[in-house]
Structures are given as structure tokens and as C-alpha cells.
Amino acid sequence: MQRSLFLIGAALTLSSCSMMSRAADPVTITLVGINDFHGNLEPTNFNDVMIPDPADPTKQIRLKAGGIEAIGGYLNQERAKNPNLLFVGAGDIIGASPITSSLLRDEPSTIAMTQLGMKFSSLGNHEFDQGLKELLRMQNGGCDSNDTAKACKFENPYPGAGFKWLGANVVDKTSGQPVFAPYAVAEVGGAKIGFIGAVLKGTPDIVSPDGIKTLNFLDEAESINKYVPELKKLNVDAVIVLIHQGGQTKDGFSQPACGTLTGPIVDIVKKLDPSIRAVISGHSHKGYNCLVDGKVVIQGDYYGHLLQRLDVTVDKANHQLLKISAANVLVDPRTLPADAAMTAILTRARTLTDAVKQTPVGTLASAAISRTNNDAGESALGDVVADSQLAATAAQGAVIAFMNPGGIRADLTASAAGNTATFGDLFTVQPFGNTMVVMDLTGAQIKAVLEQQFSNPQAGSTRILQVSKSFAYSYDSTATQGSHVDAASIKLGGQLVDPAKTYRVTMNAFLAGGGDSFAVFKDGTNVLQLPNLADVDTSVTYLKANPGLAGGAQDRITKTK
Numbered sequence: 001m002q003r004s005l006f007l008i009g010a011a012l013t014l015s016s017c018s019m020m021s022r023a024a025d026p027v028t029i030t031l032v033g034i035n036d037f038h039g040n041l042e043p044t045n046f047n048d049v050m051i052p053d054p055a056d057p058t059k060q061i062r063l064k065a066g067g068i069e070a071i072g073g074y075l076n077q078e079r080a081k082n083p084n085l086l087f088v089g090a091g092d093i094i095g096a097s098p099i100t101s102s103l104l105r106d107e108p109s110t111i112a113m114t115q116l117g118m119k120f121s122s123l124g125n126h127e128f129d130q131g132l133k134e135l136l137r138m139q140n141g142g143c144d145s146n147d148t149a150k151a152c153k154f155e156n157p158y159p160g161a162g163f164k165w166l167g168a169n170v171v172d173k174t175s176g177q178p179v180f181a182p183y184a185v186a187e188v189g190g191a192k193i194g195f196i197g198a199v200l201k202g203t204p205d206i207v208s209p210d211g212i213k214t215l216n217f218l219d220e221a222e223s224i225n226k227y228v229p230e231l232k233k234l235n236v237d238a239v240i241v242l243i244h245q246g247g248q249t250k251d252g253f254s255q256p257a258c259g260t261l262t263g264p265i266v267d268i269v270k271k272l273d274p275s276i277r278a279v280i281s282g283h284s285h286k287g288y289n290c291l292v293d294g295k296v297v298i299q300g301d302y303y304g305h306l307l308q309r310l311d312v313t314v315d316k317a318n319h320q321l322l323k324i325s326a327a328n329v330l331v332d333p334r335t336l337p338a339d340a341a342m343t344a345i346l347t348r349a350r351t352l353t354d355a356v357k358q359t360p361v362g363t364l365a366s367a368a369i370s371r372t373n374n375d376a377g378e379s380a381l382g383d384v385v386a387d388s389q390l391a392a393t394a395a396q397g398a399v400i401a402f403m404n405p406g407g408i409r410a411d412l413t414a415s416a417a418g419n420t421a422t423f424g425d426l427f428t429v430q431p432f433g434n435t436m437v438v439m440d441l442t443g444a445q446i447k448a449v450l451e452q453q454f455s456n457p458q459a460g461s462t463r464i465l466q467v468s469k470s471f472a473y474s475y476d477s478t479a480t481q482g483s484h485v486d487a488a489s490i491k492l493g494g495q496l497v498d499p500a501k502t503y504r505v506t507m508n509a510f511l512a513g514g515g516d517s518f519a520v521f522k523d524g525t526n527v528l529q530l531p532n533l534a535d536v537d538t539s540v541t542y543l544k545a546n547p548g549l550a551g552g553a554q555d556r557i558t559k560t561k
Contacts, residue, residue: 025317027189030082031240031310032075032329035090035282036302038126039097039109041346043067043333046305048253048287066304066331068112068346072339074307074331075116084189087117089163090282090299091124091199091244094138096409099357099427100349105150107158108349110138114162115341120184122197122242123167124282129432131211132179139165139180147433153352166197166242169223171216179215183227185234191314194236196224196276200245200264200283205517206406208510220245221271228273237314238321239276243268246284246299253287253306253328261290261297269295277321280308289326296326304331357424362543364421365550368413371429373405376475376559377453377464381412381429383552388542389436389506389535390468396438396528397504399492401468402449404516407432407508407535408466426539434508436533439524443490444499449520450475450485463516467556468506470494474558489558508535 046065053059079085093113094106101109113121127135134146141160145151152158168182183196198220204212224241231239247263249255265281269292272279278296287301289308300306306328313323371381385408390401410428414421441449450473453463474489490497497503507521509529514522543549 022317024315024322025190026313026315026322027084027191028082028311028313029188029191029193030078030085031193031280031308031312032078032085032087033090033242033280033298033300033308033310034071034087034093034304035244035280035300035308036092036124036285037089037094037109037113037304038092038302039094039101039106040066040303041068041100041108041112041349042098043070044303044305046301048301049330064333065306067333068116068304068342069338070331070333070336071304071307072116072342073337074329076339077337084191086119086186086188086193088119088195088240088242088280089113089121090242090280091122092126092282093121093124095124095126095129096431098431099424100346100353102427102431103150103353103356104154104349105145105147106138107151107154108345110161111155111159112342112345115345118163119186120164120166120195120197120242122244122282123165123170123180123199124244125199125203125206127165128203128207128212131208132215134211135165154349166195167199168196168227169198169201169218169220171218173214173216182223183231185231185236191238191316192234192236193312193314194231194234194239195242196227196231196239197242198224198244206515208515209513221268224276225271225273228275232275235319237316237319238278238312239273240310240312241272241276241279243279244282246281246286247288248284248286249288249290251288251290253289253301256289256327258288258290261288261292265297266292269293269297278310278312278324278326280310287328289328296324298326298328300328307331357422357427358416359423360416360420361423361426361540362421362549363547364412364414364419365548367419368411369549369551370411371408373464374554376554376557377405378466378552378554378557379405379408380551380554381408382466383469383554383556384412384542384549385430385539386466386468387552388538389508391542391545392533392538393436393438393506393530396530398438398506399504400446400471401506402511403466403507404511404518405464405466406516407434407510421543423540426543427536430536430539432510432535434510434535436506436530436535436538437509437512437527438504438506438530439512439521439527440502441505441520441524442499443497443501443503445520445523446497446503446505447485447487447490447499449518450490451482452518452520454484455481455517464557465518469552469556472556472558474560476561477559478561486560
């Protein structure tokens with residue numbers, strides 16, 4: 001059955017029965033939230049909704065959802081119904097973005113969010129991808145960028161974000177003071193709504209360390225609770241948390257009041273001040289609408305596929321929250337009107353980037369190469385990316401390449417005729433612009449790196465590195481810490497890797513700096529930085545050299561248990 005309703009699922013409603021000291025003066029505020037937008041100005045495939053294929057109605061395809069034109073259309077439509085509407089974010093508004101935004105330093109995305117009326121957003125880990133200085137420029141404006149080839153090309157000078165990024169738990173190491181505003185208050189319809197923002201405390205483990213070396217990321221719940229008394233002194237009528245941390249649930253995004261949410265966000269919410277009744281979350285790229293200890297906890301998938309909608313009724317006279325209705329909203333471009341101002345932004349961004357984006361690079365054996373992992377954690381595209389990086393650094397003596405799976409952001413899909421992949425297709429897979437690094441590691445250090453895959457603190461999960469051809473090993477996921485990988489299985493070219501021997505190894509600069517908690521890489525020796533060789537460039541060269549490129553066989557990593 002086709003699903004194309006704007007509002008999917010019954011609304012979740014919470015009510016307050018508190019005694020009021022004065023005659024009630026209620027007003028309803030509509031809060032619309034977005035998380036993990038990642039500069040996706042255009043609609044993208046939404047995995048959770050299938051529709052008939054226009055070319056063949058007997059087949060089903062994924063709905064293309066989101067995009068700033070449809071988001072703007074929805075906001076315009078709802079503002080006409082209730083002018084007391086606030087648009088907010090839960091982090092990763094920018095970073096890891098497609099070429100249409102990223103090639104312009106994500107300035108079109110911040111300008112779009114500004115024109116859409118965004119008031120506040122929590123910081124996300126990807127806001128820090130280019131370092132603190134560049135993030136401050138994104139907030140405040142100007143052209144003093146660490147990438148002048150991209151900055152101020154969309155609008156000169158770049159005006160800065162018209163919304164505030166909030167970060168209660170991001171503080172300067174020296175002063176201990178927040179670097180961004182920890183909270184903010186919006187006055188709408190005579191009501192005062194307080195917002196506190198936070199990002200996951202594990203951010204240093206998943207962004208390049210050099211860019212945030214002056215910052216500390218503190219406990220999320222403690223930092224949020226610290227500012228609740230300050231907001232109460234301002235007589236706010238409700239306190240809403242915007243946080244870039246999330247979880248997952250077996251229930252669908254349209255299931256109201258789900259009670260099966262798990263993950264880091266649950267522990268955080270359970271520690272929050274009782275006066276906080278709603279949490280707009282992000283980071284885990286899941287759609288859910290749940291209750292945790294009586295608090296609404298909601299997330300809207302990613303890339304703007306879903307918007308979180310909270311209709312919040314407050315009593316202005318007594319500064320009390322009376323009722324919350326919560327639901328996820330499907331952003332369906334087929335049924336929502338396009339916002340003309342957003343069309344203008346998208347058109348200009350395309351004009352500035354299409355020539356680069358549409359440059360053909362080479363052909364694939366099929367329409368796409370998947371980044372989906374097998375049971376061992378290896379993907380067909382991960383094999384290709386690692387092989388590309390090894391080939392690009394063979395002249396520097398490299399014999400093994402490691403790639404972090406989080407750096408592979410999408411399947412490699414050929415967008416041009418004849419299964420031809422363009423530069424834009426490759427850039428979508430690797431949008432970070434990480435440069436390559438080659439270093440010496442001993443066999444013992446390589447074993448230690450492989451063990452660190454199972455001690456990653458993020459979400460209690462493993463991070464299986466993608467590895468290049470001729471390198472292989474097996475692991476037991478049930479083994480004790482430090483003993484997951486069978487030392488006798490670690491082989492290069494069929495030969496046992498010698499713990500005492502030195503091997504030349506390639507990875508991107510993120511991993512080389514200890515990203516994703518792979519600290520062993522920081523102990524490498526004879527380190528060679530390749531500042532003129534970006535990760536996407538290695539894929540471009542490899543695809544050109546291998547027409548009809550197929551995905552890897554996913555036979556390099558073996559999971560025994």
C-alpha cells in the first residue's frame with residue numbers, strides 16, 4: 001500500500017494536570033525539527049518507503065524524500081496554519097555532504113536553513129569536520145577559511161548562519177567555558193520556549209583530533225541539567241533539548257509512543273531534569289517517536305527524509321507545559337509544494353557545481369557497488385576503496401591499506417548512461433576530503449589495530465576496518481578483549497604477518513590521527529603525509545585504470561563466531 005501522507009502515524013500526546021496558580025493562558029507552538037541533514041539540498045532515497053516505479057508500476061522503488069524545496073514547502077504550509085512555528089535542528093546540518101553543497105563549503109546549506117527560518121540547532125560531530133576555526137566561520141560569516149578554493153563562492157562574503165548552534169557540553173580546555181551558546185530562548189505567540197543543545201561526548205573519537213584539540217566534550221546530561229535553573233529564572237514556559245546523540249528501535253518511524261528505544265540516548269534522557277519533557281535527537285540516522293521516562297524522544301531518519309513535529313501547548317500565565325503531541329512527518333516532494341526561494345538556492349548551487357559533478361570518470365560492472373557489510377563487517381565497496389588507496393600509494397612502498405567504514409558515506413552508484421560513474425558519484429561516497437598518509441607499522445601493531453576494532457566506545461559497537469587485497473585475517477566476536485583476532489590468521493599475500501617485521505601501511509589522515517579510537521596509528525613511524533592526494537582522488541584514478549569495475553568479493557575478513 002502506498003504511503004505518501006505528510007503526517008504518518010497517530011500523534012503521541014502528553015498532558016500535565018498540575019494545579020495552576022493563575023487563570024490559564026494557553027498557546028500552542030509548533031516545533032519542527034531536522035537532524036543529520038548533511039547538506040542534502042536535493043531529495044535522496046528513503047529506505048523505509050517504497051512506491052510504484054513510474055516506468056513500470058508492477059515494480060517498487062524507494063521514494064526520493066527530503067530536499068530543501070519540499071522542506072520549505074512544508075514549513076510554508078504549516079506556518080500558514082500556525083504562525084507560532086519554530087524550526088530547529090539536532091546537529092549535523094553540515095558535513096559529510098554531497099558535492100552540490102560540499103564543493104561550496106556547505107555555505108548553501110547554512111544559507112538555506114537560515115532562509116527556512118531555523119532558529120537553533122545543537123552542534124553535531126560533523127560540524128567539527130573542518131575544525132573549530134572553520135565552524136566559527138560557518139557560524140559568524142566571512143571568507144577566512146581553511147579552504148579558500150571553496151569558501152565564498154556561493155555568496156561573497158559568506159554571511160554566516162542566521163541560526164545559532166548550541167553546545168552546552170562543548171567547552172574550552174583552558175577556561176572551561178562553553179565555546180558556543182549552551183542554550184537560547186525563543187519568544188513566539190507570547191510564550192518563551194527554552195532550548196538546550198548538546199553533542200555526543202564521544203565526538204573526539206570520531207572527528208579529526210587536530211581540529212578540536214582546544215576543546216573538551218563533557219557529559220551530556222550533566223551539562224544539559226546545569227542550565228535548566230538558568231532557564232527557569234527566565235520564566236520559560238517549556239524546556240526542549242536538542243541533542244546530537246541517538247538510539248534505535250524495532251518499531252518504525254511512524255509508531256507513536258514507542259517503548260523499545262535502546263542506545264546511548266536512553267541513558268542520557270533518564271538522567272535529565274524532570275522539567276524537560278521533550279528531546280529532539282539525532283546521530284544514529286534512525287526514525288523513531290518514543291517515550292523514555294515520560295519524555296518524548298524523537299528522531300527523523302536523516303538527510304531531511306523526515307521532520308520531527310511537536311505541537312506544544314503551554315500556559316503562559318503559569319509557565320507550564322500542558323500538552324505535547326509528537327509525530328514524524330514524511331517530506332514527500334511529490335505532494336508538497338516547492339518553495340521558490342529554496343529552488344533559487346538549489347539552482348545556483350547546481351550551476352556552480354554541475355560541471356564538476358557530472359564529469360564522467362569510468363564505468364562500473366553494474367549500476368552500483370554496495371557499501372552494505374556482510375556478517376564479518378566487510379563490504380564490496382569497502383574492498384574497492386581500500387584497493388584504490390593502496391594502488392595510489394604503492395609508489396611510497398605501501399603494502400596494506402585500511403579504511404574506516406564511517407568514511408564511506410553512500411553506495412557507489414553510476415548516475416550516467418552505460419553504468420558510467422561521475423566525479424559527483426565518487427565524491428558522494430567520500431565527501432570529507434581526507435588526505436592520504438603512509439607509515440610503518442610492525443606486525444604486532446597491525447594486530448593491535450585489528451583488536452581496537454572491538455573496543456570502540458561509540459554506541460558499544462565494533463568498527464570493522466575495510467582492508468586491501470592480499471591482506472586477510474579472521475576473528476571471533478565472542479572472544480575476550482584483546483584476543484578477538486587469531487594471530488595465525490593475519491596474512492599478507494598468503495604469508496603470515498610477522499609481529500617483529502615492519503610493513504608500510506596506508507590510511508587517511510583521520511585514521512592516522514587516531515580517529516574512531518584507533519590510537520595505534522598514532523604510534524606509526526616514518527610517517528609520510530600526502531597533502532596533495534585526497535581520498536576521492538585515489539578512487540578517481542583507480543576507476544579510470546579499471547573500466548568495468550566490480551565490487552570486491554568480501555573474502556578478506558572472516559568471522560568465525
